[in-house]
Amino acid sequence: MGNRRIILFLLTAIAACSLLLWALHQRQRDFAVRDKARPNLIDEALGRVERLTIDRGDTRIGLALTGERWCLTAPFPAQVEQGTVARLLDAFETVRIHDVLAFHELRKRELSLREFGLAPARIHVMLEGSQRRQEILLGAFTPLGNELYVRANGTDHILVVPAALHDAIPRTADDLRSRKLVYGPRSAVRTLEIRAPGSPFITLAKESGTWRLVQPATAPADDDTVNALLDTLYEARLSHFVWPTVSNVMDVAETETALKTRMGVYGLGIDYGVQISVQENGGAPPAKLILGHTLDGAAALCYALLPDGGTIGAVSNSVAEAFRLTVGSLRDPRPFYGPAAGVRRLQIHLADTLFVLTQTNGIWRFEAPVADAADQTAVRETVERLLRLKADAIFENGTEPAADSLERALPLSHVEIASDQGAWRFLVQPGDLENAVYHLVFTNAPTVFKIASSNLPPALVTMAGVFSLRDKSVLALPRASLRRITVKRDDAPAVVTVERDSGDALWHLGEGSSGRIAEAPLHALMAGLEDLRAHRIEGVGLTAERLAAYGLSTPWLEISIDVEAQDAVRKTLLIGRDAGFGKRYAAIRGLDVLFVLDRAALDILSTRIVEPLTP
Numbered sequence: 001m002g003n004r005r006i007i008l009f010l011l012t013a014i015a016a017c018s019l020l021l022w023a024l025h026q027r028q029r030d031f032a033v034r035d036k037a038r039p040n041l042i043d044e045a046l047g048r049v050e051r052l053t054i055d056r057g058d059t060r061i062g063l064a065l066t067g068e069r070w071c072l073t074a075p076f077p078a079q080v081e082q083g084t085v086a087r088l089l090d091a092f093e094t095v096r097i098h099d100v101l102a103f104h105e106l107r108k109r110e111l112s113l114r115e116f117g118l119a120p121a122r123i124h125v126m127l128e129g130s131q132r133r134q135e136i137l138l139g140a141f142t143p144l145g146n147e148l149y150v151r152a153n154g155t156d157h158i159l160v161v162p163a164a165l166h167d168a169i170p171r172t173a174d175d176l177r178s179r180k181l182v183y184g185p186r187s188a189v190r191t192l193e194i195r196a197p198g199s200p201f202i203t204l205a206k207e208s209g210t211w212r213l214v215q216p217a218t219a220p221a222d223d224d225t226v227n228a229l230l231d232t233l234y235e236a237r238l239s240h241f242v243w244p245t246v247s248n249v250m251d252v253a254e255t256e257t258a259l260k261t262r263m264g265v266y267g268l269g270i271d272y273g274v275q276i277s278v279q280e281n282g283g284a285p286p287a288k289l290i291l292g293h294t295l296d297g298a299a300a301l302c303y304a305l306l307p308d309g310g311t312i313g314a315v316s317n318s319v320a321e322a323f324r325l326t327v328g329s330l331r332d333p334r335p336f337y338g339p340a341a342g343v344r345r346l347q348i349h350l351a352d353t354l355f356v357l358t359q360t361n362g363i364w365r366f367e368a369p370v371a372d373a374a375d376q377t378a379v380r381e382t383v384e385r386l387l388r389l390k391a392d393a394i395f396e397n398g399t400e401p402a403a404d405s406l407e408r409a410l411p412l413s414h415v416e417i418a419s420d421q422g423a424w425r426f427l428v429q430p431g432d433l434e435n436a437v438y439h440l441v442f443t444n445a446p447t448v449f450k451i452a453s454s455n456l457p458p459a460l461v462t463m464a465g466v467f468s469l470r471d472k473s474v475l476a477l478p479r480a481s482l483r484r485i486t487v488k489r490d491d492a493p494a495v496v497t498v499e500r501d502s503g504d505a506l507w508h509l510g511e512g513s514s515g516r517i518a519e520a521p522l523h524a525l526m527a528g529l530e531d532l533r534a535h536r537i538e539g540v541g542l543t544a545e546r547l548a549a550y551g552l553s554t555p556w557l558e559i560s561i562d563v564e565a566q567d568a569v570r571k572t573l574l575i576g577r578d579a580g581f582g583k584r585y586a587a588i589r590g591l592d593v594l595f596v597l598d599r600a601a602l603d604i605l606s607t608r609i610v611e612p613l614t615p
Helices: 002-031 082-094 103-108 164-168 223-235 249-253 256-265 317-322 376-388 403-408 463-467 519-530 544-549 599-606
Strands: 049-056 059-066 069-074 099-102 123-129 133-141 147-152 157-162 189-195 202-207 210-215 240-243 274-280 287-295 298-305 312-316 343-350 353-360 363-368 393-396 413-419 422-430 437-442 447-452 473-475 482-489 492-499 536-540 557-563 571-580 583-588 593-597
Touching: 049 082, 069 082, 082 123, 082 164, 099 103, 103 157, 133 164, 147 164, 157 164, 189 223, 210 223, 223 274, 223 317, 287 317, 298 317, 312 317, 343 376, 343 463, 363 376, 463 536, 473 571, 473 583, 482 519, 519 599, 557 599, 571 599, 583 599, 593 599
Parallel strands: none
Antiparallel strands: 049 059, 049 123, 059 069, 099 157, 123 133, 133 147, 147 157, 189 202, 189 274, 202 210, 240 312, 274 287, 287 298, 298 312, 343 353, 343 413, 353 363, 393 447, 413 422, 422 437, 437 447, 482 492, 482 557, 536 593, 557 571, 571 583, 583 593
């Protein structure tokens, strides 16, 4: 009895499996994919497509490949977003067929193309190349809405594809139109022209990687400002199209007179629009853009005529405002340029004295008013600060509000800089009564640079600043070269002399001196004379009157040093009256420079090197 049940169960299972296999075979025969080797709707790459036409009811969108760019040809000529077209072609190229319905099966079921939305087709797409044409009809969605009925190239099959293909097809030409103000690569721009009402015509050119003003003046331009302008231009997008519009294609058929009237209403004429022209390298024609009036009811937007001359849109007013600028705002705020090592000569005419410094093989020297050594670090820092200067404002042709009063102000100094990059000559004038700012007025150009006083090197406006450029070395006598030291004090009538013979390391008292040599103070003095440096340079030009005024005609301390050298010239250090804060004026006899020594140097120099003998 148990075996009969098992046999009956197996027979029933076999019958059910046979019925299932028959049903699957019937479905495969009626609704299977006809060609498993071609799962895609398009069986070839669409890289050779040159024309694309989309008909949706009474609306036609035409695209044509011109060179390497797609352009809109219908319902009117216009620029299109290249990426949008590429995504559309990619959608057709990659869409896969989910199912195939043969016409003879439709006839058996008394179905027609109308039931599938294909007679007439809801969307008609034509992909045309030089050798082949693809025609795609898009119909209704499947009952579930996730798939779409399609007919390709007039075949006797209805294909079922994902509904995403329908979503990829633009509804109107505006979905394809480019909203950019200018096209082409931003990095290729080499010329920028700006013409705005009430402002001079401005031309900028990029040379050797940097921008320069060409009109109305020739000068370096601020790269950051120009690049920001170009970024504003290339990143801006139209908020919407004004003319021509998809809703009224007849706008394209306007007469030339009507078009000129429209341009005038929108403020896109030559006389009242902001005109911008950008030109790329390689001799390409310039792209010209005009920004016009503000839109009625939309104060944040203005009209824009795109470079093709056939499209008007609305763009943010901030774009137009960015290009309403002055020549000064475009200029490089740096009055000077180039490396500090390239500066060969710095000339400063200050307080009726001409100071000239020259650089040879990296070494700076004073040439006037007297030939002298320069403080290499101080001069280099001054030159570097000059080349790093940035103006707070730049005025052209006396446009600064206080120009009349400034013209009457006497210049503080006349400066000339000569470098490998060129020469600059300018005056330094006070910019206000408090001297919080200075004006650099160039003698060969009608340009004034407003500089904060804290940024200007003091050497250009004060004598103390110029003197700080002089080498602060007072004496530099090697210890081994010293042969005789004579000290005379104003509070002691006796002159103290210590000396040593050539080749002898021992010091002894000189003729007429008495006492005992203080070894520690003597060695400290000799160490100090090896590199005696001034706290500051007070001035040059020591006349008899100035020597008396600074207490150097009857010095507080006088030290004479004889050395063993080829040019064995006695060095006499004169230390005069108090200069405040424990400092004193000093000079080297025969050297036309007035020094100020600090307390530390004075302590070493004034320590007695000979002590009296104790009984």
